[in-house]
Amino acid sequence: MQARKMPGHLIRRMNQISSQVFAMRMQGAGHDLTPVQFAALDAIVAEPGIDQAGVAARIAYDRATIGGVIDRLEQKGFVSRTVSRKDRRAREVNATAAGQAAFIAILPTVIDLQSDIVRGLSESEQAQFLALAQKIIDQNSKENEAAD
Amino acid sequence: MQARKMPGHLIRRMNQISSQVFAMRMQGAGHDLTPVQFAALDAIVAEPGIDQAGVAARIAYDRATIGGVIDRLEQKGFVSRTVSRKDRRAREVNATAAGQAAFIAILPTVIDLQSDIVRGLSESEQAQFLALAQKIIDQNSKENEAAD
DNA sequence: TATAAAAGATATGTACACATATTAAATTGT
DNA sequence: ACAATTTAATATGTGTACATATCTTTTATA
Numbered sequence: 001m002q003a004r005k006m007p008g009h010l011i012r013r014m015n016q017i018s019s020q021v022f023a024m025r026m027q028g029a030g031h032d033l034t035p036v037q038f039a040a041l042d043a044i045v046a047e048p049g050i051d052q053a054g055v056a057a058r059i060a061y062d063r064a065t066i067g068g069v070i071d072r073l074e075q076k077g078f079v080s081r082t083v084s085r086k087d088r089r090a091r092e093v094n095a096t097a098a099g100q101a102a103f104i105a106i107l108p109t110v111i112d113l114q115s116d117i118v119r120g121l122s123e124s125e126q127a128q129f130l131a132l133a134q135k136i137i138d139q140n141s142k143e144n145e146a147a148d
Numbered sequence: 149m150q151a152r153k154m155p156g157h158l159i160r161r162m163n164q165i166s167s168q169v170f171a172m173r174m175q176g177a178g179h180d181l182t183p184v185q186f187a188a189l190d191a192i193v194a195e196p197g198i199d200q201a202g203v204a205a206r207i208a209y210d211r212a213t214i215g216g217v218i219d220r221l222e223q224k225g226f227v228s229r230t231v232s233r234k235d236r237r238a239r240e241v242n243a244t245a246a247g248q249a250a251f252i253a254i255l256p257t258v259i260d261l262q263s264d265i266v267r268g269l270s271e272s273e274q275a276q277f278l279a280l281a282q283k284i285i286d287q288n289s290k291e292n293e294a295a296d
Numbered sequence: 297t298a299t300a301a302a303a304g305a306t307a308t309g310t311a312c313a314c315a316t317a318t319t320a321a322a323t324t325g326t
Numbered sequence: 327a328c329a330a331t332t333t334a335a336t337a338t339g340t341g342t343a344c345a346t347a348t349c350t351t352t353t354a355t356a
Contacts, residue, residue: 002190002194003186003187003190003191003207003258004187004207005278006258006259006262007166007262007265007266007274007277007278007281008166008167008169008170008183008258008261008262008265009183009187009207010278010281010282010285011159011162011163011166011265011281012163012166012183012187013208013281013285013289014159014162014163014281014284014285015159015160015162015163016208016313017284017285017288017289018155018156018159018160019156019313019314020314021156021288022156023314034341034342035156035157035160035342036341036342036343037341038151039151039152039157042150042151043151046150051304051305052304052305053303053304053305059151059152059157060161060164061342061343062342062343062344062345063304063305063344064305064306064307064343064344064345064346065341065342065343065344066305067305067306067307068341068342069341069342072340072341084304087303087304087351087352088304088350088351088352089303089304089305089350089351089352090303090304090305090351091304091305110151110154110156111154113156114154114155114156117155117156117159117284117288118155118284119287119288120283120284120286120287120288121280121283121284121287125280125283126155128276128280129155129277129280129281129284130153130155130158132269132273132276132277132280133155133158133159133161133162133277134158135268135269135273136162136165136265136266136268136269136277137158137161137162137165138268139267139268139269140165140169140265140267140268141161141165164343167343167344168344171344182311182312183312184311184312184313185311199334199335200334200335201333201334201335209312209313210312210313210314210315211314211334211335212313212314212315212316212335212336212337212338213311213312213313213314214335215335215336215337216311216312217311217312220310220311232334235321235322235333235334236320236321236322236334237319237320237321237322237333237334237335238321238333238334238335239334239335
């Protein structure tokens with residue numbers, strides 16, 4: 001049995017390829033966000049005032065990691081954090097004007113590069129692949145949180 | 149367009165799930181190897197005397213990362229490194245007796261946990277998924293190295 | 297209400313992942 | 327043979343990813 005044929009290994013390779021395509025295309029378009037930073041910004045734009053734990057839950061991140069990701073988004077001037085008045089443990093995160101503008105500018109590039117990742121698959125194969133991936137994720141995240 | 153439906157995001161989530169299943173099952177079986185360490189050990193057992201760059205190429209790792217991975221395998225007593233007499237820049241890596249024994253002991257667990265990762269898919273869906281994943285990888289690694 | 301339990305965030309430590317730079321050794325070209 | 331290039335490995339720095347511990351604040355409970 002070769003490790004290279006195992007689901008775990010194939011998934012690792014796909015993730016590697018996906019990250020490389022993302023980095024290359026974003027750099028080519030003059031943007032400077034990692035996949036994780038983009039996903040976090042997406043969540044924050046979609047739900048202004050969300051707290052860090054909410055961002056983590058929304059995109060299935062680790063709580064301990066999200067702080068650093070949002071740190072970097074803050075350094076770039078894309079988001080701001082304020083202590084919540086409802087719950088002083090929580091930090092409410094909002095996209096700044098610059099962050100919203102950046103998101104709008106970057107989104108088309110991100111959407112466009114997605115088809116690069118699955119290039120080599122026909123339209124119907126792409127749909128199949130996405131459906132199967134979603135199924136794997138749904139099955140394995142039942143015990144964590146409800147999907148939406 | 150929600151980031152959560154994009155191929156890149158789904159692939160990241162699958163990789164996350166895959167890594168978690170691997171860690172949990174390995175720990176449950178009393179083993180202590182990461183997915184990357186296992187894949188490296190697999191490559192070294194399959195090709196004794198391979199150099200570090202060879203290991204990296206064989207499993208599509210980053211050259212700069214593989215040194216640290218092999219460091220950790222060496223600390224566990226699973227592999228040994230010797231300067232090649234043919235090319236004194238290169239380090240020939242070999243599995244020790246303990247490393248080979250560990251590999252044989254661990255392999256069944258790793259094989260077994262693979263079906264956990266794709267649980268939720270039927271047999272035929274699993275085969276479909278693996279074929280599509282392989283296609284994505286082959287397409288995106290054409291410019292790097294030949295597959296085998 | 298005092299205490300316990302839970303939750304949001306941060307800090308620490310380990311392990312990738314990769315870009316870039318550096319060092320040493322081998323290879324190539326003239 | 328010698329300089330230029332390439333290659334193997336290491337070093338450095340940034341960015342995840344996650345377990346665990348700690349701190350603060352909130353909530354639940356006796």
